[in-house]
Amino acid sequence: xxxxxxxxxxxxxxxxxIYITAAILLFLIIFFHQVMPGPDAxxxxxxxxxxxxxxxxxxxxxxxxxxxxxxxxxxxxxxLDLVANFQLDKANILKxxxxxxxxxxxxxxxxxxxxxxxxxxxQHDTFY
Numbered sequence: 001x002x003x004x005x006x007x008x009x010x011x012x013x014x015x016x017x018i019y020i021t022a023a024i025l026l027f028l029i030i031f032f033h034q035v036m037p038g039p040d041a042x043x044x045x046x047x048x049x050x051x052x053x054x055x056x057x058x059x060x061x062x063x064x065x066x067x068x069x070x071x072x073x074x075x076x077x078x079x080l081d082l083v084a085n086f087q088l089d090k091a092n093i094l095k096x097x098x099x100x101x102x103x104x105x106x107x108x109x110x111x112x113x114x115x116x117x118x119x120x121x122x123q124h125d126t127f128y
Contacts, residue, residue, distance in 0.1 A: 050062070050076065050080055054080065054083055054084045054087060058080070059080070059081065059084050062077040062080045062081060063077070063081065065077055066078060066081070
């Protein structure tokens with residue numbers, strides 16, 4: 001079995017095409033690593049400027065810069081706008097839920113008052 005594996009590896013590596021293919025792949029990996037910057041290279045510095053809570057002032061500033069800017073800057077400002085819209089939607093949903101819960105609590109307290117009144121009416125202090 002060892003001889004078979006050794007023979008197959010010898011056949012594989014004795015061909016020139018394998019070395020040429022490996023050299024081309026190595027060249028492409030190095031080339032694309034040098035030429036194409038990673039996502040952290042340029043966008044991270046743009047996001048770093050807008051770090052912190054989203055305020056109305058930041059949102060207005062981002063909208064103005066998004067209209068003027070292009071490329072990466074525009075993407076960052078659009079992301080900031082998406083975050084602000086998400087926060088507003090989340091706040092609206094929470095407000096709706098709290099309103100519904102308060103209505104249910106009011107109904108529940110009214111029902112408990114009604115039950116207490118009925119108990120008082122049906123309780124007898126005298127015996128027949």
